[in-house]
Amino acid sequence: MFPASDPAPLAELVSRARALASAGPRQLLGITGAPGAGKSTLAGLIVSALGELAELVPMDGFHLAEVELQRLGRHARKGAVDTFDGAGFVALLRRLRAAGPGTVYAPEFRRELEEPVAGAIPVPPSVPLVVVEGNYLLVPGEPWGEVRELLDEVWYLDLDETERLRRLTDRHIAFGREPVEAAARARGTDQRNAELIADTVGRADLVVAMAPSTPL
Template sequence: MPATGPVRFRATAEHLDDLLARIQRLRGAGRVIVGVTGPPGAGKSTLTAALAQALRAEQVRCAVVGMDGFHLAQAELERLGRAERKGAPDTFDADGYLALLHRLRRQTTGTVYAPFYVRGAVEQPIGSAVPVHPDDEVVLTEGNYLLLPTAPWDQVPGLVKETWYVHTAADVRREWLLARHLAGGKSHAQALAFTDGSDAANAALVATTRNRADVIIDWEQLPSHETSRNLT
């Protein structure tokens, strides 16, 4: 945890100036890796995508890699008896994610390929889907458990320049998650079961890590394509 506690910012997809300025201040010799964390449905992917687009508009080379790419495959979750808890810390290849961060820290030549998690009907990780080039100056990496204090997750903060925690109102997150599950082909009953079951449990766990972050971001906007009303 930062000695003086996290810095707090308010942000929307249209107003990222404070966060962009912070990234620019972090830049120096070598690559800057920023970890973006928060509970399921907080808007981490939307935020990192918006930051990456804004950085590229400023001629800063940027890549985004997600912890979700290290989800265990559905067949392996079923073999382990963890399918109903998909998204919990032990349903990821945490050591694989750490290995990727180590590679990104020392990369000077060649392309590093990161996995990507495909939502919707597929709901599976796809390997070697995200190229990170040696001249990418900023890497944004996002996921739920970047600040979890238990091994091996507790190694993540030492591998990134800063960790940012995304906070979104609980009712907004729930609406967003429910819409995501429905869009992925789940029935209404299945979507509710995941949203109020494993997603809620995982969110409660992630919330305990908030004050370990360097920055807390009050995220105020849902992307229109994921917003859905009157779902319950």
């Protein structure tokens, strides 16, 4: 485990992921943490470094569709744990873990549409490591509690709270929100989600301290 005061060296994380890829017919690595901690960036760097040995499957592909969030009255809380198809996510992880003879297709969340797109990420049977990135990989309770059992390792990303909120606010602005609205979102719905996620850190195999000065 990396001490909370030390930034995680990328080379060591890549080496650890590479070793995991060679540990069996197929391994699943989870990368989790609060919104804005750097999950998607780190996951992308790991997969890029490993090339054909790894494929990235983000949890965000299991966002409920806009029309369904409206029907359920949850649209204002989009991103909260109950705005995802948790059972569908678990079912996909089971298929990925089984590593059958055929390609498994995962959904992808498209920001330009604000919708998930089915069958967008192919995971061929030859890929020995699937990197799964998302907020709620360590949340207990059904159906999310099953996720931890299906992942061989889970890394929890820890970033200075001030820096995390700054990055998250900037992200919302980049996605088209006005600065005031972006800050309110980061400190409102997103913060409640972050507090839920923070309570799960004890279930991680590795706590990765993120350096505020880097894009991770």
